[in-house]
Amino acid sequence: MTPIAGGAALxxxxxxxxxxxxxxxxxxxxxxxxxxxxxxxxxxxxSFFVFIATFILSYQLMISNFDIDYVARYTSLETPIMYKISxxxxxxxxxxxxxxxxxxxxxxxxxxxxxxxxxxxxxxVIITLAVIQxxxxxxxxxxxxxxxxxxxxxxxxxxxxxxxxxxxxxxAIHPPTLYLGYVGxxxxxxxxxxxxxxxxxxxxxxxxxxxxxxxxxxxxxIGIILGGWWAYQELGWGGYWAWDPVENAxxxxxxxxxxxxxxxIIQEKKDMLRVWNMVLIILTFTLCIxxxxxxxxxxxxxxxxxxxxxxxxIFLSFVFIIMIVSFGLMYIRKNDxxxxxxxxxxxxxxxxxxxxxxxxVVMCFAVFWGTLFxxxxxxxxxxxxxxxxxxxxxxxxxxxxxxxxLTGIGPLLAWRKTSKExxxxxxxFPILSGLVGAAIFLFLGYKGYVVxxxxxxxxxxxxxxxxxxxxxxxxxxxxxxxxxxxxWRMVSKNRSRYGGYIVHLGIVLMFVGFTGHAFxxxxxxxxxxxxxxxxxxxxxxxxxxxxxxxxxxxxxxSELRVTDHSGQFITNLRPEKRVYFHKNPDVNRxxxxxxxxxxxxxxxxxxxxxxxxxxxxxxxxIKIMVNPLVRWVWIGGYILVFGTMIAMWPRKES
Amino acid sequence: xxSNKKFMVMIGGVIAVVIFWIGWVSSNPADEKAxxxxxxxxxxxxxxxxKRTKLGGLVKDGSIVISETNYLDCTFILKEGHTELAVxxxxxxxxxxxxxxxxxxxGQYLDGTFYADELQTKCASRYEGDLxxxxxxxxxxxxx
Numbered sequence: 001m002t003p004i005a006g007g008a009a010l011x012x013x014x015x016x017x018x019x020x021x022x023x024x025x026x027x028x029x030x031x032x033x034x035x036x037x038x039x040x041x042x043x044x045x046x047s048f049f050v051f052i053a054t055f056i057l058s059y060q061l062m063i064s065n066f067d068i069d070y071v072a073r074y075t076s077l078e079t080p081i082m083y084k085i086s087x088x089x090x091x092x093x094x095x096x097x098x099x100x101x102x103x104x105x106x107x108x109x110x111x112x113x114x115x116x117x118x119x120x121x122x123x124x125v126i127i128t129l130a131v132i133q134x135x136x137x138x139x140x141x142x143x144x145x146x147x148x149x150x151x152x153x154x155x156x157x158x159x160x161x162x163x164x165x166x167x168x169x170x171x172a173i174h175p176p177t178l179y180l181g182y183v184g185x186x187x188x189x190x191x192x193x194x195x196x197x198x199x200x201x202x203x204x205x206x207x208x209x210x211x212x213x214x215x216x217x218x219x220x221x222i223g224i225i226l227g228g229w230w231a232y233q234e235l236g237w238g239g240y241w242a243w244d245p246v247e248n249a250x251x252x253x254x255x256x257x258x259x260x261x262x263x264x265i266i267q268e269k270k271d272m273l274r275v276w277n278m279v280l281i282i283l284t285f286t287l288c289i290x291x292x293x294x295x296x297x298x299x300x301x302x303x304x305x306x307x308x309x310x311x312x313x314i315f316l317s318f319v320f321i322i323m324i325v326s327f328g329l330m331y332i333r334k335n336d337x338x339x340x341x342x343x344x345x346x347x348x349x350x351x352x353x354x355x356x357x358x359x360x361v362v363m364c365f366a367v368f369w370g371t372l373f374x375x376x377x378x379x380x381x382x383x384x385x386x387x388x389x390x391x392x393x394x395x396x397x398x399x400x401x402x403x404x405x406l407t408g409i410g411p412l413l414a415w416r417k418t419s420k421e422x423x424x425x426x427x428x429f430p431i432l433s434g435l436v437g438a439a440i441f442l443f444l445g446y447k448g449y450v451v452x453x454x455x456x457x458x459x460x461x462x463x464x465x466x467x468x469x470x471x472x473x474x475x476x477x478x479x480x481x482x483x484x485x486x487x488w489r490m491v492s493k494n495r496s497r498y499g500g501y502i503v504h505l506g507i508v509l510m511f512v513g514f515t516g517h518a519f520x521x522x523x524x525x526x527x528x529x530x531x532x533x534x535x536x537x538x539x540x541x542x543x544x545x546x547x548x549x550x551x552x553x554x555x556x557x558s559e560l561r562v563t564d565h566s567g568q569f570i571t572n573l574r575p576e577k578r579v580y581f582h583k584n585p586d587v588n589r590x591x592x593x594x595x596x597x598x599x600x601x602x603x604x605x606x607x608x609x610x611x612x613x614x615x616x617x618x619x620x621x622i623k624i625m626v627n628p629l630v631r632w633v634w635i636g637g638y639i640l641v642f643g644t645m646i647a648m649w650p651r652k653e654s
Numbered sequence: 655x656x657s658n659k660k661f662m663v664m665i666g667g668v669i670a671v672v673i674f675w676i677g678w679v680s681s682n683p684a685d686e687k688a689x690x691x692x693x694x695x696x697x698x699x700x701x702x703x704x705k706r707t708k709l710g711g712l713v714k715d716g717s718i719v720i721s722e723t724n725y726l727d728c729t730f731i732l733k734e735g736h737t738e739l740a741v742x743x744x745x746x747x748x749x750x751x752x753x754x755x756x757x758x759x760x761g762q763y764l765d766g767t768f769y770a771d772e773l774q775t776k777c778a779s780r781y782e783g784d785l786x787x788x789x790x791x792x793x794x795x796x797x798x
Contacts, residue, residue, distance in 0.1 A: 343661050346660075346664075351661070354661075358665065358668055362668070362672045365672070365676075366672075366676055369676055369680075373680070374692065383691050383692075383693070384691065384692035384693075385689055385690070385691050385692070386689070386690050386691075386692055386708055387683075387688060387689050388687055388688055388689070388690065388760075390683065390684065390685035390687055390688035391679065391680075391683055391685075391688035391689060394679050394683065394684045394685070394688065395675070395676060395679045398675075524726055524745065524746055526724075526725055526726075591749070591750070592749040592750070593749050594749055609746065611746040611747070612725065612746075612747075614725065619725070621725050621726070621746070623746050
């Protein structure tokens with residue numbers, strides 16, 4: 001019964017999405033206020049039925065109703081309750097419904113928030129959102145329905161169960177945060193589209209979406225970082241980023257969105273770059289949809305290998321339709337998009353922003369190129385050539401370093417034109433610090449990119465500190481405040497600016513962490529109890545091996561005593577080899593899994609994997625990796641989140 | 655107007671540099687592991703391709719042999735359709751590597767053996783569970 005209700009809710013939502021679009025299009029023709037109100041309420045009704053469908057599916061997952069195909073595929077009676085809920089986004093149809101659910105939350109917020117605001121923009125905003133909802137409703141209604149009954153002529157007593165790799169807290173929250181980011185860009189896109197329809201592309205639409213954009217950007221960033229963190233903790237290859245097609249799929253919209261976050265500041269302040277901002281938001285949104293396509297179509301083989309499905313062509317057509325309609329509309333509106341002002345000088349804040357924007361887009365293109373290289377090479381040369389991480393690193397490291405340099409240079413440039421005197425005044429200290437840093441790193445024996453990257457980190461940090469110091473000094477002189485009061489007031493008066501600087505600081509720390517990758521060491525070896533081996537100056541002694549049967553798996557546990565070259569005790573590591581579904585009589589259905597153990601410090605991580613066990617001879621096969629500075633990446637991530645929160649914190653209404 | 659033209663030139667210059675850079679890296683990868691050609695096992699054997707390639711296929715049942723002296727040394731037979739190929743791999747094997755697993759290997763073919771340095775397994779069976787696969791379910795069938 002309830003599954004039918006879920007399906008019916010999706011049907012109704014689809015119907016209401018059509019009605020919303022029709023009534024609002026009539027409103028834009030006739031101007032009858034009643035039609036606008038109807039449209040508004042119809043749009044809330046779409047979301048309402050989507051909520052109902054979502055709650056029904058999550059309830060069915062919780063009570064393990066295996067009559068629903070989706071529930072039987074992704075959960076079993078033993079699945080812990082938390083992962084029963086997270087199974088909502090483990091599979092295809094569920095995750096599409098979940099996407100729709102988030103979109104409906106955002107649509108509801110947008111409609112309610114703007115009930116009495118932006119009357120000119122709202123009709124087309126609602127239409128755009130309703131069309132996106134309609135697209136996902138078509139998918140969940142007609143292509144992969146999450147409420148499909150189990151297609152079997154027997155009673156399903158227990159379900160498949162969730163992949164153990166996904167039974168992890170990070171994995172339960174990583175997809176939703178990424179989705180919040182992906183879906184979040186629908187709202188700025190809707191406003192942009194509406195501005196185009198209304199022939200008003202000045203800064204009005206930009207003001208109404210600034211915070212939305214930051215929220216979406218924040219979630220996308222957190223989603224990406226959590227994904228890396230999960231890969232590092234669970235997958236056991238010792239890294240957090242592999243340039244996998246699906247990772248790239250989330251990174252590309254992040255790059256264009258980051259460019260957008262920067263360039264809207266110029267449109268807000270100077271009413272410049274109208275065309276450019278339109279292009280960026282359209283690109284960002286289509287890349288979000290394209291990302292879903294890459295993840296779901298099976299075009300690319302990747303660790304995220306989802307099976308091929310009928311969704312590919314549908315998504316691709318949707319991407320093309322959005323691009324054609326939006327860019328076509330931009331072409332029609334090209335006269336309205338002409339900005340009234342022009343760039344004045346190369347050494348201005350505007351041109352700094354423009355440069356940074358171009359580099360972001362260039363990087364996005366480079367990632368796009370590498371991700372689709374197999375497709376291009378097959379089309380051109382007839383051979384499918386895949387490119388691996390070395391390719392992406394080679395191409396992106398220089399681009400990334402240019403971006404890092406611009407992070408430091410941009411904020412020091414003045415609007416319109418920077419005079420020679422102020423150029424010298426602003427840049428002397430940061431450049432000197434960078435040079436001193438470079439000298440020290442060269443003296444320590446580092447080479448090439450490592451020196452460039454680390455000294456740029458010093459340079460950028462110095463610029464950020466000068467900015468803060470200058471602001472504080474101005475206030476302490478003027479208002480006679482203490483340093484902390486001055487800092488507090490300065491930041492709260494100009495949240496977006498100083499929040500932005502804090503985000504920059506987070507990025508710098510992440511770059512320090514990325515640079516550490518150049519010094520990674522790894523070794524694989526086998527040990528019996530009492531034996532030991534060396535990796536990167538550390539000694540690993542196997543002191544114990546034990547076994548344990550736990551609720552949903554069986555585990556072999558090794559215990560390694562780690563000492564440094566002087567024999568000083570560092571830590572004990574306990575990586576495990578586990579077998580999930582170990583009671584399954586069919587050996588092939590049991591699933592082995594290596595649970596790793598990491599000893600982490602600011603300086604380096606010692607990463608241990610128990611790759612296999614030879615029970616007869618009591619031999620443990622161990623893989624050890626020593627990864628310097630990884631922790632800086634995560635700390636940088638926290639700072640990035642903190643800075644973004646400051647930047648988007650609402651002002652007191654005054 | 656003048657300054658706008660300058661900016662256009664600058665933007666054009668940046669784009670030219672970037673296209674050159676991407677093209678250059680694409681044709682001169684710094685690391686030999688940067689690129690691999692995806693071919694079928696049959697194609698590899700027919701053309702005797704000795705550059706870096708990527709192959710996909712199934713692990714032939716019962717073909718995995720692990721060296722007695724070094725647990726990491728492993729050989730197996732990769733099957734794609736009816737074509738078979740011996741593969742040698744000497745690194746930590748993924749958890750899901752076993753008989754019948756769908757794998758992607760990257761490496762080099764030399765004198766009848768494929769020396770792989772990357773081995774990826776696909777885990778389609780649990781991620782997108784196959785409904786018709788009754789083993790997946792612990793079923794209790796009703797008498798009909």
